[in-house]
Amino acid sequence: MDTLHDEKHRIILNEHKIVNNNSTSPTVLDDKFDIKKFRKIFRVVIVRHENYEMEFDLIGLHPFLANTFRRLILSDVPSMAIEKVHILNNTSIIQDEILAHRLGLIPLKADPRLFEYKSNWSAAANEKDTLEFELKIKCSNNKDSSKKESSRAEDIYKNTNVYSKHIKWIPTGNQKSKFKESDVGPIHPDILIAKMRPGHELDLKLVAVKSNGRDHAKFSPVATAFYRLLPDIKIVKPVEDEAAYRLQKCFSPSVITIRTQNNKKIAVVKDSRYDTSSRNVFKYDDLKDSVVMSKIQDHFIFTIESVGAMQPEVIFKEAVTILKDKCLSLLAELNS
Numbered sequence: 221m222d223t224l225h226d227e228k229h230r231i232i233l234n235e236h237k238i239v240n241n242n243s244t245s246p247t248v249l250d251d252k253f254d255i256k257k258f259r260k261i262f263r264v265v266i267v268r269h270e271n272y273e274m275e276f277d278l279i280g281l282h283p284f285l286a287n288t289f290r291r292l293i294l295s296d297v298p299s300m301a302i303e304k305v306h307i308l309n310n311t312s313i314i315q316d317e318i319l320a321h322r323l324g325l326i327p328l329k330a331d332p333r334l335f336e337y338k339s340n341w342s343a344a345a346n347e348k349d350t351l352e353f354e355l356k357i358k359c360s361n362n363k364d365s366s367k368k369e370s371s372r373a374e375d376i377y378k379n380t381n382v383y384s385k386h387i388k389w390i391p392t393g394n395q396k397s398k399f400k401e402s403d404v405g406p407i408h409p410d411i412l413i414a415k416m417r418p419g420h421e422l423d424l425k426l427v428a429v430k431s432n433g434r435d436h437a438k439f440s441p442v443a444t445a446f447y448r449l450l451p452d453i454k455i456v457k458p459v460e461d462e463a464a465y466r467l468q469k470c471f472s473p474s475v476i477t478i479r480t481q482n483n484k485k486i487a488v489v490k491d492s493r494y495d496t497s498s499r500n501v502f503k504y505d506d507l508k509d510s511v512v513m514s515k516i517q518d519h520f521i522f523t524i525e526s527v528g529a530m531q532p533e534v535i536f537k538e539a540v541t542i543l544k545d546k547c548l549s550l551l552a553e554l555n556s
Contacts, residue, residue: 264276290446306426319424349428384413442525455513464485493521
């Protein structure tokens with residue numbers, strides 16, 4: 221375990237409760253914030269980065285800051301989303317309100333950093349704060365189908381499924397010189413919007429603006445952002461043979477491994493990082509005193525899952541910038 225972790229910053233997981241490892245020592249929640257100590261021990265370690273998902277460690281951080289970043293990511297980091305839907309024609313079976321709601325939840329590729337917040341809804345569309353789209357599609361019989369005997373709707377009808385790829389961008393002002401349709405349109409082309417039959421038609425005008433999750437969840441740039449404390453598992457008594465295999469099954473896969481030592485099977489901790497703190501070990505009287513499970517109070521495993529408009533690391537940096545601006549704004553108010 222990292223030597224930066226202070227022993228007093230551990231909490232012990234008992235069978236039915238969580239306790240501080242030393243009742244005479246304060247927890248990290250009680251520590252007075254010290255900027256010099258913070259600079260010395262704080263680290264960010266990226267563990268995994270796959271497509272739009274990133275897992276990283278925040279080490280030496282106070283819980284209030286970890287939760288602040290989470291809340292800022294969910295509620296304050298902006299994104300672009302469809303806010304207004306002008307329905308010129310809708311003869312599908314989906315009600316106008318439900319259709320507008322579904323369209324608003326389609327994530328857009330547009331980078332919100334390149335746009336401004338729209339301050340006046342009564343004003344005409346502005347190239348700096350608005351993106352406009354249209355969705356015009358009509359379902360009809362497929363007379364050219366080679367599969368005359370097929371009963372599949374996709375074979376006997378044209379445009380029976382309305383997907384996000386059918387949403388077309390309408391450039392405003394000089395947007396066409398700045399962006400491509402692939403830069404601002406829906407992130408995923410195969411999001412199902414509606415199912416139609418001959419005679420059904422959609423003719424919609426869509427208006428996308430910049431906002432944040434405080435306004436509506438559709439403006440949140442992430443599918444989710446969460447954190448958990450780093451687990452730490454220590455085997456304090458030798459666990460051998462059949463008991464070793466029982467101990468292994470008490471934890472998540474890859475947490476406990478079995479090694480051969482002096483012709484005996486010995487249980488050892490392989491990686492406690494992904495333990496889920498199930499406490500199954502307390503079911504066995506011969507095992508419950510062999511393991512000490514704890515969590516590090518100032519080591520956070522942080523996960524960000526972006527919807528795709530911005531990479532996770534960019535979203536986190538934006539959250540840091542927003543926090544900085546809020547702090548400067550507060551200092552300015554206090555000084556005035």
